[in-house]
Amino acid sequence: xxxxxxxxxxxxxxxxxxxxxxxxxxxxxxxxxxxxxxxxxxxxxxxxxxxxxxxxxxxxxxxxxxxxxxxxxxxxxxxxxxxxxxxxxxxxxxxxxxxxxxxxxxxxxxxxxxxxxxxxxxxxxxxxxxxxxxxxxxxxxxxxxxxxxxxxxxxxxxxxxxxxxxxxxxxxxxxxxxxxxxxxxxxxxxxxxxxxxxxxxxxxxxxxxxxxxxxxxxxxxxxxxxxxxxxxxxxxxxxxxxxxxxxxxxxxxxxxxxxxxxxxxxxxxxxxxxxxxxxxxxxxxxxxxxxxxxxxxxxxxxxxxxxxxxxxxxxxxxxxxxxxxxxxxxxxxxxxxxxxxxxxxxx
Amino acid sequence: xxxxxxxxxxxxxxxxxxxxxxxxxxxxxxxxxxxxxxxxxxxxxxxxxxxxxxxxxxxxxxxxxxxxxxxxxxxxxxxxxxxxxxxxxxxxxxxxxxxxxxxxxxxxxxxxxxxxxxxxxxxxxxxxxxxxxxxxxxxxxxxxxxxxxxxxxxxxxxxxxxxxxxxxxxxxxxxxxxxxxxxxxxxxxxxxxxxxxxxxxxxxxxxxxxxxxxxxxxxxxxxxxxxxxxxxxxxxxxxxxxxxxxxxxxxxxxxxxxx
Numbered sequence: 001x002x003x004x005x006x007x008x009x010x011x012x013x014x015x016x017x018x019x020x021x022x023x024x025x026x027x028x029x030x031x032x033x034x035x036x037x038x039x040x041x042x043x044x045x046x047x048x049x050x051x052x053x054x055x056x057x058x059x060x061x062x063x064x065x066x067x068x069x070x071x072x073x074x075x076x077x078x079x080x081x082x083x084x085x086x087x088x089x090x091x092x093x094x095x096x097x098x099x100x101x102x103x104x105x106x107x108x109x110x111x112x113x114x115x116x117x118x119x120x121x122x123x124x125x126x127x128x129x130x131x132x133x134x135x136x137x138x139x140x141x142x143x144x145x146x147x148x149x150x151x152x153x154x155x156x157x158x159x160x161x162x163x164x165x166x167x168x169x170x171x172x173x174x175x176x177x178x179x180x181x182x183x184x185x186x187x188x189x190x191x192x193x194x195x196x197x198x199x200x201x202x203x204x205x206x207x208x209x210x211x212x213x214x215x216x217x218x219x220x221x222x223x224x225x226x227x228x229x230x231x232x233x234x235x236x237x238x239x240x241x242x243x244x245x246x247x248x249x250x251x252x253x254x255x256x257x258x259x260x261x262x263x264x265x266x267x268x269x270x271x272x273x274x275x276x277x278x279x280x281x282x283x284x285x286x287x288x289x290x291x292x293x294x295x296x297x298x299x300x301x302x303x304x305x306x307x308x309x310x311x312x313x314x315x316x317x318x319x320x321x322x323x324x325x326x327x328x329x330x331x332x333x334x335x336x337x338x339x340x341x342x343x344x345x346x347x
Numbered sequence: 348x349x350x351x352x353x354x355x356x357x358x359x360x361x362x363x364x365x366x367x368x369x370x371x372x373x374x375x376x377x378x379x380x381x382x383x384x385x386x387x388x389x390x391x392x393x394x395x396x397x398x399x400x401x402x403x404x405x406x407x408x409x410x411x412x413x414x415x416x417x418x419x420x421x422x423x424x425x426x427x428x429x430x431x432x433x434x435x436x437x438x439x440x441x442x443x444x445x446x447x448x449x450x451x452x453x454x455x456x457x458x459x460x461x462x463x464x465x466x467x468x469x470x471x472x473x474x475x476x477x478x479x480x481x482x483x484x485x486x487x488x489x490x491x492x493x494x495x496x497x498x499x500x501x502x503x504x505x506x507x508x509x510x511x512x513x514x515x516x517x518x519x520x521x522x523x524x525x526x527x528x529x530x531x532x533x534x535x536x537x538x539x540x541x542x543x544x545x546x547x548x549x550x551x552x553x554x555x556x557x558x559x560x561x562x563x564x565x566x567x568x569x570x571x572x573x574x575x576x577x578x579x580x581x582x583x584x585x586x587x588x589x590x591x592x593x594x595x596x597x598x599x600x601x602x603x604x605x606x
Contacts, residue, residue, distance in 0.1 A: 052505060072508045085506035089524045098520075102511030150510060 002063035002153045003028040004049060004186055009058030011044055018044045019210045022058070026154070026203075031180055031187045033197035035234065036207035043158060045207070046190045050156050051075050062153050073102075078147030078185070080160040084139040086131040092118070092142050093127035099150035117149040118142075120179060137168045144176070148183055155180070157189040161196065173200055194234050198222065206230045222275075228345055231273040238279070238315045240272040240289070249344060252311045257287045260340035270344040274337055276304075276316040281327060283336030290334045291315050293327055307333070367583065374576030381573070391573040401578050404562035408542055408582075411473070411558060415480040415541035420534040422481070423488025424526075428518075430489070431496040432504075445486050453546040456483070461550040475551040476558065480544055484537035491536055495529025535593050542586065 004026040011019045019041045026032050034042040047053045049060055051072035060068050067075050086095050096114045100106070105113065118124050121141035131139055140160060147155060161169045161176075177200055180187050191197050197204050198218045205215040206229070214221055214230045225231035228239065242249040244263050248256040249272055257272060264270065279285075291307035303325055305317040317335060327333060373381050377388040395401060429435075430442050448456065460479050461471075469475055499522055507517035523530075545560040552561045559582065563575055 050509060052508075071513075072505075073511050073513055076511075077509055079506065079509035081502045081506060083500060083502055085500065085502045087503060087506070087521055089521075098507065098512075099510035102516075146506075146510070156509075 002186060003030075004154050004188065005059075005061035006045070006049065007059040007061070009045070009048060009055045009060065011041075011048065011053060011055050017210050019048070019055070022210075022212055024205065024212060024215060026186055026188055028186055029184045030202045031177070031189065031200055032203040032205060033189045033191055033201040034205050034207060035191055035194060035197040037192060037233065039209075040207040041210040042190045042192075042207045046156055046158055046188060049154070049188060050077055050079055076150070076153045078150060078152030078155045080140075080143050080147050080155075080157045082159045082162055084131070084136075084143045084160075084163075086139055086142055086146075088131050090130075091127065092123070092129050092131070092134070095131065095142060096127075096146045096149050099146065103150060113149055114145075117145040120148070120182070121145045121175070136164055137172060140164065140172060141175070144179065148179065148185065152185065155183075155185040155187040157187065159190055159192070162191070162193070169196075176200065198234070204234070206233060208233070223341075224343055225273060225345070228271060228273070228347065231343070231345070236276050236316055236318075237273045238276060240274070240313060242270060242272055244268045244270055244344075251289070252313075253289065253309065255289060257289075257342060258339035259342045259344050260338075263344055264346055268346060270346055273343045273345055274341060277318040278341035279315070279317050279335040279337045280319065281317070281333045281335055283334060285336035285338040285341075287339060287342060288334055288336045289315075290332060293329050293331050293333060296325055296327065296329055298325065307335070370576055371580045371583070374573050374580045376573065379572050391577045394572065395574045395577045398574050401559070401562055401566070401574060404557050404559045405578050405582065407473070407556065408559040411476050411480060412538045412541040414477050415484055416534045416538040418477070419481045419484035419488050419537040420492075420530060423485045423533060423537075424492050424530055426485070427489050427492040427496055431493060432501070445489050448483070449486050453483075453544075457547040457550040460547060464551065471551050471553050472556050476548055476556075479547045479551050480541040483544065483547065484540045487536045487540060488533040491533040492526065492529050495526050495532075499525045531593060535589060538589070539586065542582070 006025075007023050009019060009022045010017070022041075022045060034045060036042045044053060048055050049062075051060075051067065051070065051074075055068070058068070059066055062075060062077075087098065090098070093111075093114050096117055097110045100110045100113055114127065115124070118126060121144050123138060123141050123145070126134065126138070126142070131142065134142065140163075143160070157176075161172050164172060173196060189197075189200060201218055203215060204218050204221045206213045206221065208227075208229050214226045221230065222234055225234065225237070231237040231239075240251055240257070242251045242257065244266050245256065246266060248258045249263070249270055250256055251272075259272070289309060291309045293305055293307050295306040297304040297306070298321075301321050303319050303321050305319070305327065307315040307317060309315060315335070372385070374391055375387055375389065376383075377386040377390065426445070430438060457479075460475075460482075464470060464475050464478075469478065503521050503525075504512075504514070504517040507521045508514065512520065543560070544558070545564065548558045548561050549564065552558060557565075559578065563571075563579075566575060
């Protein structure tokens with residue numbers, strides 16, 4: 001139960017930089033997701049914190065200890081892997097006891113700890129089975145039990161849920177969150193699943209090309225993306241180019257869009273980002289744009305529309321399926337939204 | 348179709364085993380000239396007990412095969428670990444160079460070894476035989492153990508290290524037990540390669556120290572008795588038992604780490 005600090009960490013392979021100058025803090029007991037596409041450096045960052053990769057420069061602190069030059073086995077970390085990585089030749093109990101044994105805890109004391117950990121992941125009575133006798137979800141629980149039983153300083157999760165099917169994944173998300181809260185472990189979670197990142201985390205860090213583009217609580221990162229990449233990677237977004245004027249941003253169609261908060265100086269080119277669910281065809285918002293409906297996608301609880309403005313810009317609109325589909329393809333509509341749902345991005 | 352398939356399988360097995368069965372049977376035939384009718388006798392086994400030449404050669408063969416198996420398996424496994432788990436300069440080249448010796452005719456390898464051993468002062472005899480056999484067996488070991496390695500995920504060792512294992516402990520507690528069937532298979536392979544070896548042994552053996560194949564060969568040239576059948580039978584049953592025990596416990600071909 002300690003905070004983790006990463007200071008000016010950089011890593012490159014040959015001439016390819018994988019991480020450039022990353023500095024961030026993972027607060028005590030917090031759950032942080034590292035979110036990014038493959039190749040963004042999120043896994044490299046996790047593996048540097050774990051100690052599998054030595055950074056070219058920078059410092060990794062776990063608690064108040066500088067662990068930059070401490071090998072993995074000296075860092076007291078709990079780690080979960082994408083492939084579960086259970087030892088196939090050992091029983092569940094032996095798997096969970098592995099880390100305890102390395103810490104000199106054996107016999108009755110170890111047995112009790114193992115039992116407690118298996119109860120925590122809701123797998124009591126599985127101790128004597130072998131990993132291959134368990135389902136994927138159960139194996140993942142064992143992997144979690146094995147990682148937390150050693151009371152690690154930090155829990156590192158490398159896309160542990162991506163091999164599970166949707167149902168099981170959601171179930172495991174709830175479990176993971178419950179256990180994380182119960183244990184109070186500082187947790188760092190690598191994922192490329194934005195929904196997973198939003199649901200689980202206290203903080204989301206979006207990585208792109210070896211840099212942290214934005215880090216903050218899920219709502220802030222989602223509502224106030226700082227770059228186009230962040231807006232696009234976390235959820236869907238509509239982008240409208242425009243130029244800053246007194247009173248707002250003038251779009252290509254001549255309309256003025258109001259933006260809550262400060263804007264750059266007049267004349268600056270900006271891109272406005274608006275989330276598809278913030279727009280609505282029944283207008284109360286101050287900001288307006290007209291567009292034609294191209295396709296209607298029925299997705300159960302949500303209706304999703306693809307539209308096109310008269311300038312040929314594509315727009316997306318999500319609306320709750322309260323009264324069924326009220327709009328037809330080919331229909332012209334005026335979408336409206338509020339200034340506080342508008343983010344101006346300077347590229 | 349099914350009957351035909353069964354017949355085909357039977358024909359193959361018959362083709363493989365008939366000469367061996369005839370050879371074994373003749374070891375129990377009274378006649379020294381392999382004459383029929385068959386009359387059961389154990390006289391050649393009794394005679395074999397007094398034939399120190401054959402017995403010593405047989406013992407030599409087994410001793411050399413065991414030593415070869417142990418040494419080649421140890422060296423080959425270490426090489427496999429390096430090739431599968433580490434990256435270093437020239438790795439691909441080394442990996443590539445390990446394979447051709449399997450395809451080089453033994454006669455050529457044997458000649459090369461004889462010349463090299465003579466030139467370098469290693470000479471001939473037991474030590475030369477062991478060196479030669481180990482060199483022959485290593486590529487087989489690397490292939491068998493290397494294949495085993497491919498079924499073991501690298502993240503198992505990483506998981507062990509994250510739990511507090513040093514790399515050495517992770518290897519011994521996780522990888523080695525999972526690799527054990529492959530290592531055992533490789534050892535058996537090395538044992539068989541050595542026990543079978545005639546050409547190279549013929550070059551490297553000395554008149555005072557020979558292996559069984561070499562001894563049998565010279566016996567055949569001088570005229571021989573079914574004692575050779577007797578010792579061949581004993582050897583054959585021994586190695587078949589070893590292979591069957593291995594197959595029973597290691598289940599080659601079974602995926603140890605399914606996923």
